[in-house]
Amino acid sequence: MKLASLRQGGRDGTLIVVDRSLSRGIAVPHIATTLQKAIEQWDSTRGALDEIYQALTREAALPGSFALDPEELASPLPRSFQFLDGSVYLHHMEKARKARGAEMPPNYKTDPLMYQGLSDRFIGPRDAMRIPDESLGLDYEAELAVVLDDVPMGVSATEARGHIKLLMLLNDFTLRTLTRSELPKGFGFMQAKPTSSFSPVAVTPDELGGAWDGEKLDLPILSSINGEPMGSANTGRDMFFTYPTLIAHAARTRSLSAGTIVGAGAVSNLDARTGYACLAEKRADEELASGKASTPWLRFGDRVRIEMLDAEGASIFGAIDNAIDNAVHRAQAASALATPR
Incomplete structure (x- = not known):
């Protein structure tokens, strides 16, 4: 469905x-x-x-x-009571942290890394992503997210499988320049995580056939910038923690309300041929190879597309297709139009 x-x-x-x-x-x-x-x-x-x-x-x-x-x-859920996002592709996490000179958490292989993001408003799958300044280092992150029904506190990972009711694609936008100043404070993301974008439709697990095993999805997630392919990493490969494990982690000390969205982080495979699901990882490889990143962050006018196809090549969720726009310019233009002359 x-x-x-x-x-x-x-x-x-x-x-x-x-x-x-x-x-x-x-x-x-x-x-x-x-x-x-x-x-x-x-x-x-x-x-x-x-x-x-x-x-x-x-x-x-x-x-x-x-x-x-x-x-x-609009987004399938235009707003949500709760949006939680993990980082379960350790290959991506290791590269991203190395690029900004940060150490890996000592328990990153025993406790999933997770943050609670903005959820009172999501932009639509074809809406512009508006930021005030290109220098903030806007990046995209191609992800797969699940939508839950009511989850009781203390649920086990085995029980958590039954609480996954819908799946969606996710573009978890990140302002990378701000992560360098926010994360060292030790209090999580705030300004570095603006609103996110989800696929046009949410689908029930049965729509995915054998590709969904109740814990992960064995299909590639396709992303491109201005029509140029960026990556096609398989969302089910190289996951250190599965979706039920993330849900159980989040519900350890609290219940999760129906409509809670849980993502798993930018998809990243160990096989370099699958490319990238975010710019940070591509830039990290460039820095490791030549000492300097040559790929720019997203700029005004760029367009990011994220999609997933079935075995016959048909779009499963529809495509996320967001242009990057100047929020300050838009606000000034709107103010000028509203000012009496």
Whole structure:
């Protein structure tokens, strides 16, 4: 089953069911008005949503359905009560920390590294990513995230598998210049982690067939900048901690509310031929090879695309496609238009 949210309907959007080909959608207010409400009552809403999904996939002209326009979509969850992101690809973590001259945590192989990020607003899959200054070192991070139902405190990793209800792609934007000053303070990310972007649709695990084993997804995540391929690392390979392990770690001392999103960090494979899922790792390799990074951070006007294809080459989640924009310029332009002359 594939679910998405139209921008209309307030801050939480309007829930729609999307067909398998990502070509048509249909609103389902009689089942749930928003994805947040659907996930809060998943046991009672899933069956009805799946019936609509199967009907829509069989019958393109299902009454009430409409042609899907990705530009009209918000994030599947336009906001979330909680967004947690780990860093389970140790190859990536080791390179990123080496590049900024930081040591690895002493317990990084026994306790997952995780931070709690901004979740009161996510940009849409086709929205511009706006930052105030290019010098802040904007980077993208291509990731896979899971959406949970209510998770009790103290859940085991085995039990946590059953709480994964949806999967999405994630672009976890990072301002790398600010990580150098924020992280040494020992109090986590704040300014260095602006809003994130998720794929147009969220999918249930059964849509992924044998590629999803309940703990990880055995498919490549594709990323490009301005049409130039960056990487195709497999999200299931070289994971030191799995999604259930991350969930159990997060729920050790607290419960997790339905709609909580958990990411696993920028995907990174030991096989260099799979490329990169972020600029930081590419720049780290350049520094190791020549003593200096030659690849720039993202600039105004750049466009980042993240997507995942099935075995037949069809898009599973739809594509995240964000242009980088100047927030200060936009604000000044809007102010000028609003000023009486």
